[in-house]
Amino acid sequence: MSDGPPVASKILLIVMDGASDRPVNGTTPLASADTPNLDALAYGGINGIMDTVGIGVRPGSDVSHLAILGYDPFKYYTGRGPFEAAGIGIDVKRGDIAFRCNFATVEDGIVRDRRAGRIEDTDELARAIREKVKVPGVDIIFKRSTGHRAALVLRGKGLSPDITDTDPHKSGVPLSECRATTGSAGARHTADIVNSVSRQVIEALDHHPVNMARKERGLLPGNAILIRGAGDVPDLPGFHGKYGMKGAVVASPGLIIGIGKLCGMECHTIGGLGIELSGSVADEKIDKAVAELRTHDFVLVNVKGADEAGHDGDFERKARFFEEMDISFKGLLHLPDVLVIVTADHSTPVSVRGHSADPVPIVMHGPGVRIDDVDRYSELIAHKGGLTRIKGLDVMPIAMDLLNRTKKFGA
Amino acid sequence: MSDGPPVASKILLIVMDGASDRPVNGTTPLASADTPNLDALAYGGINGIMDTVGIGVRPGSDVSHLAILGYDPFKYYTGRGPFEAAGIGIDVKRGDIAFRCNFATVEDGIVRDRRAGRIEDTDELARAIREKVKVPGVDIIFKRSTGHRAALVLRGKGLSPDITDTDPHKSGVPLSECRATTGSAGARHTADIVNSVSRQVIEALDHHPVNMARKERGLLPGNAILIRGAGDVPDLPGFHGKYGMKGAVVASPGLIIGIGKLCGMECHTIGGLGIELSGSVADEKIDKAVAELRTHDFVLVNVKGADEAGHDGDFERKARFFEEMDISFKGLLHLPDVLVIVTADHSTPVSVRGHSADPVPIVMHGPGVRIDDVDRYSELIAHKGGLTRIKGLDVMPIAMDLLNRTKKFGA
Numbered sequence: 001m002s003d004g005p006p007v008a009s010k011i012l013l014i015v016m017d018g019a020s021d022r023p024v025n026g027t028t029p030l031a032s033a034d035t036p037n038l039d040a041l042a043y044g045g046i047n048g049i050m051d052t053v054g055i056g057v058r059p060g061s062d063v064s065h066l067a068i069l070g071y072d073p074f075k076y077y078t079g080r081g082p083f084e085a086a087g088i089g090i091d092v093k094r095g096d097i098a099f100r101c102n103f104a105t106v107e108d109g110i111v112r113d114r115r116a117g118r119i120e121d122t123d124e125l126a127r128a129i130r131e132k133v134k135v136p137g138v139d140i141i142f143k144r145s146t147g148h149r150a151a152l153v154l155r156g157k158g159l160s161p162d163i164t165d166t167d168p169h170k171s172g173v174p175l176s177e178c179r180a181t182t183g184s185a186g187a188r189h190t191a192d193i194v195n196s197v198s199r200q201v202i203e204a205l206d207h208h209p210v211n212m213a214r215k216e217r218g219l220l221p222g223n224a225i226l227i228r229g230a231g232d233v234p235d236l237p238g239f240h241g242k243y244g245m246k247g248a249v250v251a252s253p254g255l256i257i258g259i260g261k262l263c264g265m266e267c268h269t270i271g272g273l274g275i276e277l278s279g280s281v282a283d284e285k286i287d288k289a290v291a292e293l294r295t296h297d298f299v300l301v302n303v304k305g306a307d308e309a310g311h312d313g314d315f316e317r318k319a320r321f322f323e324e325m326d327i328s329f330k331g332l333l334h335l336p337d338v339l340v341i342v343t344a345d346h347s348t349p350v351s352v353r354g355h356s357a358d359p360v361p362i363v364m365h366g367p368g369v370r371i372d373d374v375d376r377y378s379e380l381i382a383h384k385g386g387l388t389r390i391k392g393l394d395v396m397p398i399a400m401d402l403l404n405r406t407k408k409f410g411a
Numbered sequence: 412m413s414d415g416p417p418v419a420s421k422i423l424l425i426v427m428d429g430a431s432d433r434p435v436n437g438t439t440p441l442a443s444a445d446t447p448n449l450d451a452l453a454y455g456g457i458n459g460i461m462d463t464v465g466i467g468v469r470p471g472s473d474v475s476h477l478a479i480l481g482y483d484p485f486k487y488y489t490g491r492g493p494f495e496a497a498g499i500g501i502d503v504k505r506g507d508i509a510f511r512c513n514f515a516t517v518e519d520g521i522v523r524d525r526r527a528g529r530i531e532d533t534d535e536l537a538r539a540i541r542e543k544v545k546v547p548g549v550d551i552i553f554k555r556s557t558g559h560r561a562a563l564v565l566r567g568k569g570l571s572p573d574i575t576d577t578d579p580h581k582s583g584v585p586l587s588e589c590r591a592t593t594g595s596a597g598a599r600h601t602a603d604i605v606n607s608v609s610r611q612v613i614e615a616l617d618h619h620p621v622n623m624a625r626k627e628r629g630l631l632p633g634n635a636i637l638i639r640g641a642g643d644v645p646d647l648p649g650f651h652g653k654y655g656m657k658g659a660v661v662a663s664p665g666l667i668i669g670i671g672k673l674c675g676m677e678c679h680t681i682g683g684l685g686i687e688l689s690g691s692v693a694d695e696k697i698d699k700a701v702a703e704l705r706t707h708d709f710v711l712v713n714v715k716g717a718d719e720a721g722h723d724g725d726f727e728r729k730a731r732f733f734e735e736m737d738i739s740f741k742g743l744l745h746l747p748d749v750l751v752i753v754t755a756d757h758s759t760p761v762s763v764r765g766h767s768a769d770p771v772p773i774v775m776h777g778p779g780v781r782i783d784d785v786d787r788y789s790e791l792i793a794h795k796g797g798l799t800r801i802k803g804l805d806v807m808p809i810a811m812d813l814l815n816r817t818k819k820f821g822a
Contacts, residue, residue: 006762368433369433370433386791398768406468407469409469410491
């Protein structure tokens, strides 16, 4: 480090989604993968393990990214809807109630298929909803996402997120009535609106030409929407105001893009939703993130492949993902004035096929860090490093201090 | 340790101000210094790293000493003024508003020199202020400190610390008007008093014989005071009541002495303000602290030299300070019934030339501690010890328990 500047001026935060594991036969995909460049970051950096949200808390990607960015999820997380809606480009505002939706097939009030035969061509259907579904005094904002997915936002006075889903979360049962979960007038009012929207959508779509054509081709019609995950849009303090740094996000999941947008960061979507089976998309993301460092002080990049392999329980593919993307880390070893942080948002152990609360490894590499003797990037040994065990909310304060950007408390 | 008593009865807490660093060329003053006795404490003790105030919080010496003594600075710290005032011997009381002051040179309302040519002879000037500056209904307490420094305390009903400084914090600009920072009547009232004091001081000093003599000798007069750092005196629970232990403080900085006084501890000032370039003053302090253990259960000693070298960015001098004072630690290895704690209040990296939030090393040495395999006193390896990573507020509870002085919670 002797030739570098004494202090970093920028931060590159790489979140390898779901990267860490519980061991299988004594090892993990990360521990067993051949990753010389990632290991070089660990060797030349300060390491530790991290509970992104809390010890024993099994976090979703949304709450863990919020925590790592310094936004306490217990304060700011109001549900997935607002982040998904922002992520697909709806300009949500504080007070809006946002939902995730599926296009679905409903016959005689019974949900026949929750994804309408995995429908893809929803542009015209979404337009019909925007044109025909009206509730007096409330703006209905609807936008399709990838595949059968969509988002709904209600904007108006006196709305409440304290309501149930219309999505019954299984097929073969009736579409659910939305109900208030509290006694508040706002919740009852909002439930009435959601039920009205749900009925009007069926009227607008059941005989829509797109659906008539699908039926003729033997495909299930997308003639209803299942509404779930109500959340009121949180008032996240802007990233720039909070840290005095210009931030950018590079990611594929709409959820992560949505978090970036709600924090006021410039967002770049690379890769499709959830489709990142090889390291190549990850490489492209890292390259883009490094390019963004030219014009930004802080870049968050989320790479997704490890999480997908973890959900599929595929040890070999998860290990291969790390090996394939390892070359991307080579260039990060010599960024002169950048604090490079590599971590995960949660564990997605192949033995669990889902998220777990096991802590994730974290390394900070750059000017001024107290280099420890951890010499591999692995969730099995990272706790031996100089960071010991930290929380997600600690990441930004530590990084800001390493950039000499913290204010002194006291004299 | 087998021949010693099973439990310590006293605590010696040595705070090496600003001792720890970020590495320069892979090492630090503490890690590279030849300190056999300090290392013997680490070898025979339990080690860890400590965030004195919080992870990623860059603390001043005042808030960090409060935390290490078990007083939550987020609850008790009200600004530097009260501690400085107490430190120079003003008997501050709860409700008082205390300020730090500089004697300064003001010409036609413009601050010409913020330190009055680094004036030293302020006894007569301070007496003139005490005799001539009067505000009805308010006690004006004024006392000189070392050099150009002084403290002002206002005592009366309805006063508020929510006011601005009269110190413009640079020269060549007018003396500032003190203004209320809230709409409260108390703040406006206090601002009026401060402005009156500011004006009366100039009247009292401008033609004072000391200043006339200085002008004749071509020196800048100390004809005004710059008032800053308003704080209301906090109601710190007494150390004896809190811990049932008789405590003493040995230090040079007025700030640390002031903390000791506000906690009700016996305080001994050794060494001048900030002048501790060699280890010898530090040795004298350690000797005094050990002597105080004869009559006290707890002694806090602050040694200052490392912090000063850190602020000056002088790696060699900082390392030499540790080497020179190391001999003082020799006698601490065999104090039979004393828990010896050696730590720092914050890092003052030579690469930063100021405080940072990097955690500090801590060792506890004495009867009953779980000796770990850390064999050197260094911020680069202390995290491997049995304390792992703790906070400043954890020190006294851990120490009290090692003395078997904690009360059981539960049955």
